[in-house]
Amino acid sequence: MDKTPGSFSDRHQLIKVILFDKGVKVHLLGERMTQQRTQFIVACDTKLRSVRAEAGLTQEEMARAVGLSKKTVVDIEKGRRSLGWASAVCLCAVFPESQVLVSEFGGAAIDLVPSLARQVGSQSTGESASRWWIEVVANGEYLIEQNLISQHYRLLGKRRFKVGSSFDIDDLLPIFNGKHEG
Numbered sequence: 806m807d808k809t810p811g812s813f814s815d816r817h818q819l820i821k822v823i824l825f826d827k828g829v830k831v832h833l834l835g836e837r838m839t840q841q842r843t844q845f846i847v848a849c850d851t852k853l854r855s856v857r858a859e860a861g862l863t864q865e866e867m868a869r870a871v872g873l874s875k876k877t878v879v880d881i882e883k884g885r886r887s888l889g890w891a892s893a894v895c896l897c898a899v900f901p902e903s904q905v906l907v908s909e910f911g912g913a914a915i916d917l918v919p920s921l922a923r924q925v926g927s928q929s930t931g932e933s934a935s936r937w938w939i940e941v942v943a944n945g946e947y948l949i950e951q952n953l954i955s956q957h958y959r960l961l962g963k964r965r966f967k968v969g970s971s972f973d974i975d976d977l978l979p980i981f982n983g984k985h986e987g
Contacts (some may be wrong), residue, residue, distance in 0.1 A: 848910070864878045871892055897914035898915050947981045
């Protein structure tokens with residue numbers, strides 16, 4: 806296990822963390838999480854009210870949609886509680902096309918869940934929760950970005966429409982270079 810200062814072998818001993826990010830107090834009890842997973846939850850916490858408003862739901866309806874009580878939704882929106890991992894995942898699954906979440910995560914938030922679920926203390930990206938993608942290469946027609954958490958690549962076309970994705974950039978280069986058949 807990594808024992809370097811600031812590493813997250815300490816993350817695995819996580820019994821109680823109080824994280825202040827964007828002024829939100831988050832309590833995570835008894836969970837083993839990476840910083841990226843925690844950032845994901847905090848981002849979902851801070852966007853809950855906006856997702857609810859975008860969907861035109863009351864707090865009661867949002868609570869039913871994500872399996873929480875109305876009081877819990879109120880507390881999360883006021884920064885007193887956190888969604889936690891399961892409810893953050895549920896939020897992203899129930900509202901996969903939310904422009905609020907797409908804007909926050911640079912794509913469908915639910916696409917991040919499998920890689921976050923399998924993480925075991927990888928190094929922090931040092932990025933804010935709202936910046937999940939970095940540009941690798943661009944030409945006039947396409948853009949290839951890499952996800953800072955999962956390290957997978959996505960190929961975007963005009964108007965940032967997703968053309969493809971892969972963990973191997975070489976899979977995307979034929980399309981990027983205009984040499985794709987089919």
